[in-house]
Amino acid sequence: MTIKADAVTVKGEALTVNGTNIKLTEPLIKRLTHGQAWWSALSRQGPRSGGLVACLLVFCLCLLTALWSLMTGPMELQSNDLWRALGNVVQGQPVAGSADWVIRELRLPRVMLAMVVGAGLAVAGCVTQGVFRNPLADPGLIGVSSGAALAAVAVIVLSATWLEGWKGLTGPWALPLAAFCGGLIVTLVIYRLGTRDGQTQVALLLLAGIAINVLAGAATGILTYLADDQQLRDMTFWSMGSLANGRSAEITAATCLIAVPLFVSISRARVLNAMLMGEQVARHLGYSIQRDKRLLLACAALMVGAGVAISGMIGFIGLVVPHLLRLVIGPDHRLLLPLSALSGAWLLLIADTLARTLMAPADLPVGLVMAVIGGPVFLVLLIQQSRRWL
Amino acid sequence: MTLHANNLHVSVGDKALLTDVSLTVNPGDRIAVLGSNGAGKSTLLNCLTGERRLDQGAVWLNKRLINGHDPQASSKADNDPRARARCMAVMPQNVTLAFPLRVHEVVAMGRSPHQDEAMTRHWQRDAMRLMDVWHLRDREYPRLSGGEQQRTQMARVLVQIWECRETTGEGHYLLLDECFSAADPAHQHTIMDKVGEFATAGVGVVAVMHDMALAAAWADRVVLLKNGEVVASGPVELLTMTQVLQNVYDLPYLLAHHYARNNRHWLARNPGDLVGADEPSAVLFGS
Numbered sequence: 001m002t003i004k005a006d007a008v009t010v011k012g013e014a015l016t017v018n019g020t021n022i023k024l025t026e027p028l029i030k031r032l033t034h035g036q037a038w039w040s041a042l043s044r045q046g047p048r049s050g051g052l053v054a055c056l057l058v059f060c061l062c063l064l065t066a067l068w069s070l071m072t073g074p075m076e077l078q079s080n081d082l083w084r085a086l087g088n089v090v091q092g093q094p095v096a097g098s099a100d101w102v103i104r105e106l107r108l109p110r111v112m113l114a115m116v117v118g119a120g121l122a123v124a125g126c127v128t129q130g131v132f133r134n135p136l137a138d139p140g141l142i143g144v145s146s147g148a149a150l151a152a153v154a155v156i157v158l159s160a161t162w163l164e165g166w167k168g169l170t171g172p173w174a175l176p177l178a179a180f181c182g183g184l185i186v187t188l189v190i191y192r193l194g195t196r197d198g199q200t201q202v203a204l205l206l207l208a209g210i211a212i213n214v215l216a217g218a219a220t221g222i223l224t225y226l227a228d229d230q231q232l233r234d235m236t237f238w239s240m241g242s243l244a245n246g247r248s249a250e251i252t253a254a255t256c257l258i259a260v261p262l263f264v265s266i267s268r269a270r271v272l273n274a275m276l277m278g279e280q281v282a283r284h285l286g287y288s289i290q291r292d293k294r295l296l297l298a299c300a301a302l303m304v305g306a307g308v309a310i311s312g313m314i315g316f317i318g319l320v321v322p323h324l325l326r327l328v329i330g331p332d333h334r335l336l337l338p339l340s341a342l343s344g345a346w347l348l349l350i351a352d353t354l355a356r357t358l359m360a361p362a363d364l365p366v367g368l369v370m371a372v373i374g375g376p377v378f379l380v381l382l383i384q385q386s387r388r389w390l
Numbered sequence: 391m392t393l394h395a396n397n398l399h400v401s402v403g404d405k406a407l408l409t410d411v412s413l414t415v416n417p418g419d420r421i422a423v424l425g426s427n428g429a430g431k432s433t434l435l436n437c438l439t440g441e442r443r444l445d446q447g448a449v450w451l452n453k454r455l456i457n458g459h460d461p462q463a464s465s466k467a468d469n470d471p472r473a474r475a476r477c478m479a480v481m482p483q484n485v486t487l488a489f490p491l492r493v494h495e496v497v498a499m500g501r502s503p504h505q506d507e508a509m510t511r512h513w514q515r516d517a518m519r520l521m522d523v524w525h526l527r528d529r530e531y532p533r534l535s536g537g538e539q540q541r542t543q544m545a546r547v548l549v550q551i552w553e554c555r556e557t558t559g560e561g562h563y564l565l566l567d568e569c570f571s572a573a574d575p576a577h578q579h580t581i582m583d584k585v586g587e588f589a590t591a592g593v594g595v596v597a598v599m600h601d602m603a604l605a606a607a608w609a610d611r612v613v614l615l616k617n618g619e620v621v622a623s624g625p626v627e628l629l630t631m632t633q634v635l636q637n638v639y640d641l642p643y644l645l646a647h648h649y650a651r652n653n654r655h656w657l658a659r660n661p662g663d664l665v666g667a668d669e670p671s672a673v674l675f676g677s
Contacts, residue, residue, distance in 0.1 A: 130488070133488035134488065135489070270502055270505070273499065273502070274499060274502055275488075276487055276488050276489055276491060277485050277487060277496070277499065278482075278485060278486065278488075280441065280482055281482060281485055283439070283441055283471070284439060284475060284478075284479070284480040284482070285475050285499065285502045285503055285550070286472035286473075286474060286475025286476065286502070286503040287471060287472075288471055326489060330490075330491070330492070330495070331488075331489035331490065331491055332491075332495065
């Protein structure tokens with residue numbers, strides 16, 4: 001039976017349809033609320049279609065921002081320069097003219113690098129937050145980034161003496177792999193320190209992170225005293241983070257080292273979802289938690305290591321992006337991880353474009369721009385946490 | 391098709407948590423595990439799920455070893471955790487979320503071992519209705535009260551083995567760990583009745599309980615633990631015997647007598663097991 005209702009009012013227990021009073025009895029309420037509500041509840045959830053739309057939207061935004069980023073800079077360009085240069089890239093023709101050169105040799109690598117590093121850092125943050133079950137467990141805050149940076153600096157400074165074999169052995173992969181090792185060691189230490197019986201103690205985690213950040217900072221400082229002039233110049237960008245130093249071989253290496261763990265992480269989204277309810281429940285749901293956790297943390301360390309090795313310390317992406325996305329789309333990692341990758345790429349691209357245009361021709365370190373964006377968000381997060389934990 | 395635990399020994403340091411505990415769960419069994427605090431009830435359950443390493447003994451799920459004392463055997467044991475999760479659902483005492491999921495998302499997680507969350511929404515809906523959390527489906531889980539959270543978790547656990555309502559529950563197991571400590575009495579009883587329906591369909595249910603009355607009204611077998619050892623195990627009528635209660639809980643005679651009399655009242659409400667109705671349980675009841 002269907003009722004065509006023009007004027008429905010509800011007042012307390014009474015329902016008025018087209019002027020007729022209907023008493024709201026139990027079965028009637030059930031029929032009114034149950035029938036269609038189930039599917040509307042799911043459409044609000046909308047994991048698949050809504051998620052796909054959101055991903056596409058952010059992807060398009062990314063592309064548009066990339067085009068804008070290629071156009072802007074100290075050297076004015078026409079839009080047909082851009083199209084010609086992009087066409088040349090696709091067809092693999094040699095560089096022709098200064099506009100072509102600026103786009104292909106200066107701006108395009110930087111745009112690519114920003115997107116790859118941003119995606120990697122955001123997903124790494126998302127993964128560590130999921131594994132440690134805390135929104136403050138960002139690789140930068142718990143010391144993974146500084147551990148990676150320390151290892152990379154060690155390779156730069158000591159490659160002539162102690163670590164002689166390392167650089168010759170691995171070429172453009174030397175720094176990322178060293179940074180990966182550094183990040184992995186810190187991750188393991190942090191994990192041992194901060195987790196008891198599968199429960200992460202957030203205060204311990206963050207305090208250990210501070211200690212490791214201080215230690216790694218001190219060790220990096222000592223290494224700067226050992227460094228010669230050229231090495232110092234190589235190193236200055238580590239402290240603040242910059243995307244200006246990428247050369248194509250290194251960018252290729254970083255892209256590979258970030259893309260593989262990124263897709264592995266996304267393929268483990270269900271495990272992260274199950275771990276939202278704790279490791280015990282995740283075990284009951286049939287996941288080999290210890291194995292998956294190790295894999296996920298190694299993936300995060302690899303993404304952070306590769307990012308740090310090529311662009312220095314860029315903080316807060318792993319903190320800000322997943323947090324804001326969770327507020328909008330909820331904590332389902334099947335959607336959160338891909339969207340984090342896209343949004344991280346987008347955010348770092350914007351930040352880097354601002355960094356190199358705000359005070360052109362001077363090139364601000366992008367790490368500073370991100371700190372200006374991320375600092376306030378971190379404070380808000382801390383305040384929220386303190387309400388929950390203290 | 392049984393869940394079989396054989397001679398379980400577990401100890402931490404030199405303190406024995408479980409000593410020589412054996413338990414067989416057949417299809418359709420409703421087993422209540424009772425005992426005082428620290429008697430090893432939860433430890434026993436953790437052994438059955440394979441998450442606690444055994445010092446001795448073995449746990450077999452449908453003839454597959456899922457927990458064994460030998461370090462080499464246990465590395466081979468439980469080599470397919472997803473297959474285990476498809477036929478064994480476990481309800482822990484309480485679950486806190488790292489990030490706020492909604493109730494229907496928590497329930498959908500129960501289908502995670504089967505990876506068919508989208509295909510089984512009608513089951514998820516039925517489970518939520520069964521546990522009386524359907525009206526809460528869009529609420530955020532951390533904002534619910536303790537009892538509502540437990541009912542939500544129960545819906546998630548039930549939906550994990552929901553296919554046994556379509557065919558047969560044989561070979562499926564439901565392990566509950568003091569799961570209704572926070573629920574009100576009305577919900578406790580209606581929910582245990584509904585869990586009983588699963589048992590009638592053939593699911594073997596093991597429930598760790600504190601509430602003797604609930605156990606007497608629901609179970610058909612009880613396992614009584616004390617200091618990690620099985621003091622008594624058998625038909626639910628054991629709960630009506632004063633000496634048994636005295637022994638298990640170290641109760642003074644009068645108190646144990648009151649509890650036993652009380653449990654006799656509750657036993658009258660027990661729907662009973664159709665198969666086991668002719669067993670000599672009535673004799674025990676009289677004593």
